[in-house]
Amino acid sequence: MELEDLIRRFREGDVRALARLITYIENDWYTDKIFREIYRFTGKAYRVGITGPPGAGKSTLVDRLSVALKEAGFKPAIIAVDPSSPFTGGAVLGDRLRMTKAMENGIYIRSMASRGSLGGIAESTGAVADLLDAFGYDMILIETVGVGQSEVDIVRTADTVVVVLVPESGDAVQAMKAGLMEIAHVFVVNKADREGVDRFVRELEAIISLSPQDWRPPVIKTVALRGEGIGDLVNAILKHREYRLSHMDEVRRRRVMDQVENILTRRFLRAIHERHDLKEKVQRGLEQERTPYDIADEIERDILRSGG
Ligand SMILES: Nc1nc2c(ncn2[C@@H]2O[C@H](COP(=O)(O)OP(=O)(O)O)[C@@H](O)[C@H]2O)c(=O)[nH]1
Numbered sequence: 001m002e003l004e005d006l007i008r009r010f011r012e013g014d015v016r017a018l019a020r021l022i023t024y025i026e027n028d029w030y031t032d033k034i035f036r037e038i039y040r041f042t043g044k045a046y047r048v049g050i051t052g053p054p055g056a057g058k059s060t061l062v063d064r065l066s067v068a069l070k071e072a073g074f075k076p077a078i079i080a081v082d083p084s085s086p087f088t089g090g091a092v093l094g095d096r097l098r099m100t101k102a103m104e105n106g107i108y109i110r111s112m113a114s115r116g117s118l119g120g121i122a123e124s125t126g127a128v129a130d131l132l133d134a135f136g137y138d139m140i141l142i143e144t145v146g147v148g149q150s151e152v153d154i155v156r157t158a159d160t161v162v163v164v165l166v167p168e169s170g171d172a173v174q175a176m177k178a179g180l181m182e183i184a185h186v187f188v189v190n191k192a193d194r195e196g197v198d199r200f201v202r203e204l205e206a207i208i209s210l211s212p213q214d215w216r217p218p219v220i221k222t223v224a225l226r227g228e229g230i231g232d233l234v235n236a237i238l239k240h241r242e243y244r245l246s247h248m249d250e251v252r253r254r255r256v257m258d259q260v261e262n263i264l265t266r267r268f269l270r271a272i273h274e275r276h277d278l279k280e281k282v283q284r285g286l287e288q289e290r291t292p293y294d295i296a297d298e299i300e301r302d303i304l305r306s307g308g
C-alpha cells in the first residue's frame with residue numbers, strides 16, 4: 001500500500017516522503033495510522049517557538065538562528081506558520097524569501113498557511129512537529145505571528161518560547177497587554193540598530209523584574225539583519241533548555257496533555273454535532289430569549305441523559 005511505502009521511505013530519511021506525510025497530517029488523512037507508526041520515534045526534539053508582531057524580524061531571526069544552531073551541532077528544522085492567511089499567500093512567501101541562509105544550509109523549512117482539516121492550527125502544528133521529531137530533527141523552530149489566541153496556542157506547544165519585539169513597538173507595557181509576557185521564556189529586542197533600544201530594554205527589564213515566576217526571561221538585543229546578537233540568543237535558549245530538561249518528563253506530559261485535550265475537544269464536538277441538531281437548538285433558545293449558557297446547559301443535559 002502506498003502509505004506503508006511512504007512510511008518506510010520516511011524511516012529511511014527521504015525528505016520527500018516527510019513532506020508528503022506532513023501534507024497527509026495537515027489534511028487529516030490517515031493521521032491515526034501514521035501516528036501509530038511513527039510516534040515511538042518522537043520525544044527527542046526540542047521545540048522553540050518564535051513569536052511577536054508582524055514585521056518584528058522573526059523570519060530574519062529564525063533564518064540566522066537555524067544556521068547558528070546547525071553550527072552548534074544540532075539538526076534544526078523550521079515550521080513557519082501564518083494562521084492569519086487562509087491561503088498560501090504573501091506572508092508565507094515572505095518568510096521563505098527571508099530564509100535564504102537556512103536554505104543555503106539545507107535546513108528543512110515547512111510553511112503552514114491554512115489550518116487544513118486537522119482540528120485547529122495549533123493541533124496541526126503540534127502534529128507536524130511530532131513528524132519532524134520522528135524524522136530525526138532535534139531542534140524545531142516554530143515561527144508564528146503573535147497577535148491572537150490561536151498563535152498563543154501554537155507557541156504553547158513549544159518548550160522554549162522566544163518573544164520578539166522591536167523598539168518601535170511603542171512602550172513595553174503595551175506589549176505586555178498583548179499577553180506575550182505570560183508566555184515568554186526569552187525576550188528578543190530586534191532591530192537594535194534603531195533608535196530607542198536602550199530605553200525599551202530598560203522598560204522591559206523593569207516589567208520582568210516584577211514577575212513572580214521562577215524563570216526570569218533574559219532580554220537579548222539583536223540586529224537580525226546583520227546576524228548580531230544571535231550567539232547570545234543561542235546561549236539564552238540553551239540555558240532555558242537546560243532549566244527545562246531538568247524536568248522534561250513533566251514538560252512532555254503537559255504537552256501530550258494539551259494534544260490529547262485538543263483531539264478530544266474536536267472529537268466530542270463532532271460527536272455532538274452528529275447526534276444533536278445544534279443549529280435548531282440555538283435557534284429555539286434564541287426565540288425563547290435564553291442565554292448561550294442556558295442553551296449549552298440544556299444541550300449538556302440532553303447529552304448526559306442520552307448517555308453520551
Ligand atoms: N533595521 C533592521 N531591519 C530588520 C532587522 N531584522 C529584520 N529587519 C527587516 O524587517 C523586515 C521584516 O522582517 P521579517 O523577518 O520578515 O519579519 P517578521 O514578519 O517578524 O517575520 C524586513 O524588511 C527585514 O529585512 C534588523 O535587525 N534591523
Ligand SMILES: [Mg+2]
Binds near residue numbers: 058060
Ligand atoms: Mg515572518
